[in-house]
Amino acid sequence: MPTVLQLTDVSVVRDGSRVVDSVNWTVDSEERWVVLGPNGAGKTTILQVAAAQTHPSSGHAEILGEDLGSVDLFDLRPRIGFASTTIARRIPPKEKVVDVVLTAAYSVTGRWNEEYEGVDVRRAHRVLDEWNLGHLAERTFGDLSDGEQKRVQIARSVMTDPELLLLDEPAASLDLGAREELLRMLGGYASSEGAPAIVMVTHHVEEIPRGFTHALLLSHGQVEASGPLAEVLTAETLGATFGLDLDVTELDGRYSARATS
Numbered sequence: 001m002p003t004v005l006q007l008t009d010v011s012v013v014r015d016g017s018r019v020v021d022s023v024n025w026t027v028d029s030e031e032r033w034v035v036l037g038p039n040g041a042g043k044t045t046i047l048q049v050a051a052a053q054t055h056p057s058s059g060h061a062e063i064l065g066e067d068l069g070s071v072d073l074f075d076l077r078p079r080i081g082f083a084s085t086t087i088a089r090r091i092p093p094k095e096k097v098v099d100v101v102l103t104a105a106y107s108v109t110g111r112w113n114e115e116y117e118g119v120d121v122r123r124a125h126r127v128l129d130e131w132n133l134g135h136l137a138e139r140t141f142g143d144l145s146d147g148e149q150k151r152v153q154i155a156r157s158v159m160t161d162p163e164l165l166l167l168d169e170p171a172a173s174l175d176l177g178a179r180e181e182l183l184r185m186l187g188g189y190a191s192s193e194g195a196p197a198i199v200m201v202t203h204h205v206e207e208i209p210r211g212f213t214h215a216l217l218l219s220h221g222q223v224e225a226s227g228p229l230a231e232v233l234t235a236e237t238l239g240a241t242f243g244l245d246l247d248v249t250e251l252d253g254r255y256s257a258r259a260t261s
Protein backbone atom coordinates (compact mmCIF):
# COMPACT_ATOMS: atom_id res chain seq x y z
CA MET A 1 0.00 0.00 0.00
CA PRO A 2 1.93 3.09 -1.16
CA THR A 3 2.14 6.09 1.12
CA VAL A 4 0.56 9.19 -0.41
CA LEU A 5 1.18 11.63 2.42
CA GLN A 6 3.82 11.64 5.12
CA LEU A 7 4.19 14.50 7.57
CA THR A 8 7.17 14.26 9.90
CA ASP A 9 7.30 16.63 12.85
CA VAL A 10 5.47 19.29 10.82
CA SER A 11 4.78 22.66 12.42
CA VAL A 12 3.23 25.77 10.87
CA VAL A 13 3.75 29.12 12.58
CA ARG A 14 1.34 31.99 11.87
CA ASP A 15 1.75 35.41 13.47
CA GLY A 16 4.22 33.92 15.94
CA SER A 17 1.95 31.11 17.13
CA ARG A 18 2.29 27.45 16.31
CA VAL A 19 -1.09 26.64 14.70
CA VAL A 20 0.15 23.20 13.66
CA ASP A 21 2.47 21.74 16.24
CA SER A 22 4.87 18.83 15.60
CA VAL A 23 2.42 16.69 13.63
CA ASN A 24 3.38 13.19 12.50
CA TRP A 25 0.87 11.63 10.12
CA THR A 26 0.95 9.00 7.39
CA VAL A 27 -1.82 8.38 4.84
CA ASP A 28 -1.72 5.32 2.60
CA SER A 29 -3.42 5.03 -0.77
CA GLU A 30 -6.19 2.68 0.39
CA GLU A 31 -7.13 4.84 3.37
CA ARG A 32 -9.99 7.35 3.68
CA TRP A 33 -9.33 9.80 6.50
CA VAL A 34 -11.45 12.27 8.38
CA VAL A 35 -9.79 15.14 10.25
CA LEU A 36 -11.78 16.31 13.28
CA GLY A 37 -11.24 18.98 15.88
CA PRO A 38 -12.69 22.18 17.31
CA ASN A 39 -12.55 25.61 15.64
CA GLY A 40 -8.99 26.81 15.23
CA ALA A 41 -7.45 23.37 15.84
CA GLY A 42 -5.39 23.62 12.64
CA LYS A 43 -7.43 21.32 10.39
CA THR A 44 -7.51 23.62 7.36
CA THR A 45 -3.83 24.48 7.77
CA ILE A 46 -2.86 20.79 7.74
CA LEU A 47 -5.00 20.28 4.64
CA GLN A 48 -3.23 23.21 2.96
CA VAL A 49 0.11 21.52 3.63
CA ALA A 50 -1.25 18.25 2.20
CA ALA A 51 -2.47 20.20 -0.86
CA ALA A 52 1.02 21.68 -1.40
CA GLN A 53 -0.47 25.15 -0.88
CA THR A 54 1.39 25.88 2.38
CA HIS A 55 4.94 24.94 3.34
CA PRO A 56 5.68 23.76 6.87
CA SER A 57 7.62 26.24 9.00
CA SER A 58 9.61 23.22 10.22
CA GLY A 59 9.53 19.48 9.72
CA HIS A 60 9.17 17.53 6.53
CA ALA A 61 6.23 16.89 4.20
CA GLU A 62 6.29 14.21 1.53
CA ILE A 63 3.31 14.24 -0.84
CA LEU A 64 2.77 11.54 -3.47
CA GLY A 65 6.38 10.50 -3.05
CA GLU A 66 7.71 14.03 -3.61
CA ASP A 67 9.52 16.21 -1.10
CA LEU A 68 7.44 19.40 -0.69
CA GLY A 69 10.60 21.49 -0.36
CA SER A 70 12.12 20.47 -3.69
CA VAL A 71 9.33 19.33 -6.06
CA ASP A 72 8.01 21.59 -8.83
CA LEU A 73 4.57 22.58 -7.48
CA PHE A 74 3.17 22.92 -11.01
CA ASP A 75 3.85 19.19 -11.51
CA LEU A 76 2.57 18.14 -8.08
CA ARG A 77 -0.65 20.16 -7.66
CA PRO A 78 -2.57 18.65 -10.63
CA ARG A 79 -2.13 15.23 -8.96
CA ILE A 80 -4.06 16.48 -5.92
CA GLY A 81 -7.81 17.18 -5.91
CA PHE A 82 -8.75 19.93 -3.47
CA ALA A 83 -12.20 21.32 -2.65
CA SER A 84 -12.60 24.12 -0.13
CA THR A 85 -14.66 27.25 0.38
CA THR A 86 -11.58 29.35 -0.44
CA ILE A 87 -11.43 27.79 -3.91
CA ALA A 88 -15.23 27.98 -4.28
CA ARG A 89 -15.13 31.73 -3.60
CA ARG A 90 -12.84 32.15 -6.62
CA ILE A 91 -15.40 30.59 -8.97
CA PRO A 92 -17.22 33.35 -10.88
CA PRO A 93 -20.97 33.05 -10.12
CA LYS A 94 -21.78 33.44 -13.83
CA GLU A 95 -19.51 30.50 -14.77
CA LYS A 96 -21.31 27.61 -16.50
CA VAL A 97 -21.30 24.47 -14.36
CA VAL A 98 -19.55 22.39 -17.01
CA ASP A 99 -16.81 25.04 -17.22
CA VAL A 100 -16.36 25.03 -13.42
CA VAL A 101 -15.42 21.37 -13.73
CA LEU A 102 -13.55 21.67 -17.03
CA THR A 103 -11.24 24.48 -15.89
CA ALA A 104 -9.82 22.17 -13.20
CA ALA A 105 -7.92 20.42 -15.99
CA TYR A 106 -6.09 23.71 -16.54
CA SER A 107 -5.75 24.60 -12.83
CA VAL A 108 -7.75 27.82 -13.20
CA THR A 109 -11.12 29.10 -12.01
CA GLY A 110 -13.02 31.12 -14.58
CA ARG A 111 -13.01 30.37 -18.27
CA TRP A 112 -11.18 32.81 -20.55
CA ASN A 113 -10.08 31.95 -24.04
CA GLU A 114 -8.40 28.60 -23.48
CA GLU A 115 -8.88 25.97 -26.14
CA TYR A 116 -10.26 22.89 -24.45
CA GLU A 117 -9.60 19.42 -25.78
CA GLY A 118 -12.63 17.30 -26.70
CA VAL A 119 -11.39 14.60 -24.38
CA ASP A 120 -11.50 17.04 -21.43
CA VAL A 121 -14.99 18.24 -22.32
CA ARG A 122 -16.24 14.65 -22.49
CA ARG A 123 -14.60 13.85 -19.16
CA ALA A 124 -16.17 16.93 -17.52
CA HIS A 125 -19.63 15.77 -18.64
CA ARG A 126 -18.93 12.23 -17.45
CA VAL A 127 -17.81 13.46 -14.02
CA LEU A 128 -20.92 15.66 -13.76
CA ASP A 129 -23.09 12.63 -14.59
CA GLU A 130 -21.32 10.55 -11.92
CA TRP A 131 -22.17 13.18 -9.30
CA ASN A 132 -25.82 13.45 -10.51
CA LEU A 133 -25.20 16.89 -11.94
CA GLY A 134 -25.48 16.17 -15.67
CA HIS A 135 -28.80 18.01 -15.94
CA LEU A 136 -27.18 21.16 -14.50
CA ALA A 137 -24.20 21.30 -16.90
CA GLU A 138 -25.39 24.41 -18.75
CA ARG A 139 -26.68 26.30 -15.67
CA THR A 140 -24.61 29.03 -14.01
CA PHE A 141 -22.77 28.09 -10.82
CA GLY A 142 -24.14 31.01 -8.77
CA ASP A 143 -27.74 29.91 -9.40
CA LEU A 144 -27.32 26.44 -7.89
CA SER A 145 -28.38 25.45 -4.38
CA ASP A 146 -25.70 25.07 -1.70
CA GLY A 147 -25.93 21.28 -1.97
CA GLU A 148 -25.54 21.37 -5.76
CA GLN A 149 -22.61 23.80 -5.49
CA LYS A 150 -20.85 21.49 -3.02
CA ARG A 151 -21.25 18.56 -5.40
CA VAL A 152 -19.94 20.66 -8.31
CA GLN A 153 -16.87 21.52 -6.23
CA ILE A 154 -16.21 17.84 -5.61
CA ALA A 155 -16.78 17.03 -9.29
CA ARG A 156 -14.23 19.75 -10.10
CA SER A 157 -11.74 18.29 -7.63
CA VAL A 158 -11.92 14.79 -9.18
CA MET A 159 -11.81 16.06 -12.78
CA THR A 160 -8.04 15.49 -13.05
CA ASP A 161 -8.31 11.93 -11.67
CA PRO A 162 -6.21 12.86 -8.61
CA GLU A 163 -4.11 10.44 -6.58
CA LEU A 164 -5.01 12.29 -3.38
CA LEU A 165 -8.38 13.99 -2.79
CA LEU A 166 -8.69 16.65 -0.07
CA LEU A 167 -12.10 17.96 0.99
CA ASP A 168 -12.43 20.80 3.48
CA GLU A 169 -15.85 20.65 5.17
CA PRO A 170 -17.77 19.44 2.11
CA ALA A 171 -21.04 19.07 4.06
CA ALA A 172 -20.93 22.40 5.95
CA SER A 173 -24.12 24.46 5.72
CA LEU A 174 -26.13 21.78 3.94
CA ASP A 175 -29.66 20.89 5.00
CA LEU A 176 -30.35 17.34 6.15
CA GLY A 177 -31.44 16.03 2.76
CA ALA A 178 -28.53 17.62 0.88
CA ARG A 179 -26.07 16.42 3.54
CA GLU A 180 -27.31 12.85 3.40
CA GLU A 181 -27.22 12.80 -0.40
CA LEU A 182 -23.67 14.15 -0.40
CA LEU A 183 -22.53 11.62 2.23
CA ARG A 184 -24.14 8.77 0.29
CA MET A 185 -22.32 9.81 -2.88
CA LEU A 186 -19.01 10.41 -1.09
CA GLY A 187 -19.29 7.04 0.65
CA GLY A 188 -19.97 5.32 -2.67
CA TYR A 189 -17.06 7.12 -4.29
CA ALA A 190 -14.72 6.35 -1.36
CA SER A 191 -15.53 2.64 -1.67
CA SER A 192 -15.33 2.48 -5.46
CA GLU A 193 -12.53 0.77 -7.31
CA GLY A 194 -9.77 3.15 -8.32
CA ALA A 195 -10.81 5.89 -5.88
CA PRO A 196 -7.88 7.94 -4.63
CA ALA A 197 -6.79 8.32 -1.02
CA ILE A 198 -9.21 10.79 0.58
CA VAL A 199 -8.80 13.23 3.47
CA MET A 200 -11.90 15.10 4.59
CA VAL A 201 -12.04 17.83 7.23
CA THR A 202 -15.22 18.12 9.26
CA HIS A 203 -16.49 19.39 12.62
CA HIS A 204 -19.08 16.67 13.06
CA VAL A 205 -18.79 12.89 13.40
CA GLU A 206 -22.30 12.75 11.86
CA GLU A 207 -20.68 13.90 8.59
CA ILE A 208 -18.33 10.92 8.27
CA PRO A 209 -19.46 8.93 5.22
CA ARG A 210 -19.60 5.16 5.29
CA GLY A 211 -16.46 3.67 3.80
CA PHE A 212 -14.13 6.05 5.62
CA THR A 213 -11.46 4.16 7.51
CA HIS A 214 -9.31 6.44 9.68
CA ALA A 215 -9.49 9.59 11.81
CA LEU A 216 -6.99 12.26 12.83
CA LEU A 217 -8.10 14.21 15.90
CA LEU A 218 -6.51 17.63 16.32
CA SER A 219 -6.57 20.01 19.26
CA HIS A 220 -4.54 23.23 19.53
CA GLY A 221 -2.52 22.17 16.49
CA GLN A 222 -1.47 18.87 18.05
CA VAL A 223 -2.52 15.31 17.32
CA GLU A 224 -4.85 14.09 20.06
CA ALA A 225 -5.28 10.67 18.43
CA SER A 226 -4.97 9.04 15.02
CA GLY A 227 -5.74 5.63 13.59
CA PRO A 228 -8.64 3.40 12.51
CA LEU A 229 -12.07 4.99 13.11
CA ALA A 230 -13.27 2.41 15.61
CA GLU A 231 -10.17 2.89 17.77
CA VAL A 232 -10.07 6.67 17.62
CA LEU A 233 -13.73 7.71 17.74
CA THR A 234 -14.31 6.87 21.38
CA ALA A 235 -16.03 9.03 24.00
CA GLU A 236 -12.66 9.40 25.72
CA THR A 237 -10.54 10.64 22.80
CA LEU A 238 -13.28 12.67 21.12
CA GLY A 239 -14.22 14.17 24.49
CA ALA A 240 -10.60 15.14 25.15
CA THR A 241 -10.33 16.70 21.69
CA PHE A 242 -13.42 18.87 22.09
CA GLY A 243 -13.10 19.40 25.85
CA LEU A 244 -16.50 17.85 26.57
CA ASP A 245 -17.96 14.78 28.24
CA LEU A 246 -19.46 12.90 25.33
CA ASP A 247 -21.51 9.88 24.41
CA VAL A 248 -20.34 8.49 21.07
CA THR A 249 -22.34 5.90 19.19
CA GLU A 250 -21.83 4.04 15.94
CA LEU A 251 -24.68 2.48 14.00
CA ASP A 252 -24.28 0.76 10.66
CA GLY A 253 -21.06 2.63 9.83
CA ARG A 254 -22.32 6.09 10.83
CA TYR A 255 -21.31 7.96 13.99
CA SER A 256 -23.04 10.39 16.30
CA ALA A 257 -21.89 12.30 19.39
CA ARG A 258 -23.65 14.32 22.07
CA ALA A 259 -22.72 15.87 25.39
CA THR A 260 -23.58 13.69 28.39
CA SER A 261 -25.06 16.62 30.28
Ligand SMILES: Nc1ncnc2c1ncn2[C@@H]1O[C@H](COP(=O)(O)OP(=O)(O)OP(=O)(O)O)[C@@H](O)[C@H]1O
Nearest residue numbers: 014015019037038039040041042043044045046203
Ligand atom coordinates in the same frame (compact mmCIF):
# COMPACT_ATOMS: atom_id res chain seq x y z
N1 LIG B 1 -2.99 33.61 7.70
C1 LIG B 1 -3.11 33.49 9.02
N2 LIG B 1 -2.59 34.40 9.85
C2 LIG B 1 -2.70 34.26 11.19
N3 LIG B 1 -3.33 33.24 11.80
C3 LIG B 1 -3.88 32.32 11.00
C4 LIG B 1 -3.82 32.39 9.59
N4 LIG B 1 -4.46 31.31 9.08
C5 LIG B 1 -4.92 30.62 10.13
N5 LIG B 1 -4.59 31.21 11.28
C6 LIG B 1 -4.89 30.76 12.65
O1 LIG B 1 -4.45 29.42 12.74
C7 LIG B 1 -5.31 28.69 13.60
C8 LIG B 1 -5.74 27.42 12.88
O2 LIG B 1 -6.56 27.77 11.79
P1 LIG B 1 -7.24 26.67 10.87
O3 LIG B 1 -8.08 27.41 9.87
O4 LIG B 1 -6.21 25.75 10.34
O5 LIG B 1 -8.12 25.90 11.93
P2 LIG B 1 -9.37 24.97 11.70
O6 LIG B 1 -9.22 23.82 12.63
O7 LIG B 1 -9.54 24.63 10.25
O8 LIG B 1 -10.55 25.93 12.19
P3 LIG B 1 -12.10 25.98 11.79
O9 LIG B 1 -12.70 24.70 12.26
O10 LIG B 1 -12.62 27.16 12.56
O11 LIG B 1 -12.20 26.16 10.30
C9 LIG B 1 -6.46 29.62 13.96
O12 LIG B 1 -6.24 30.12 15.23
C10 LIG B 1 -6.39 30.70 12.92
O13 LIG B 1 -6.86 31.93 13.43
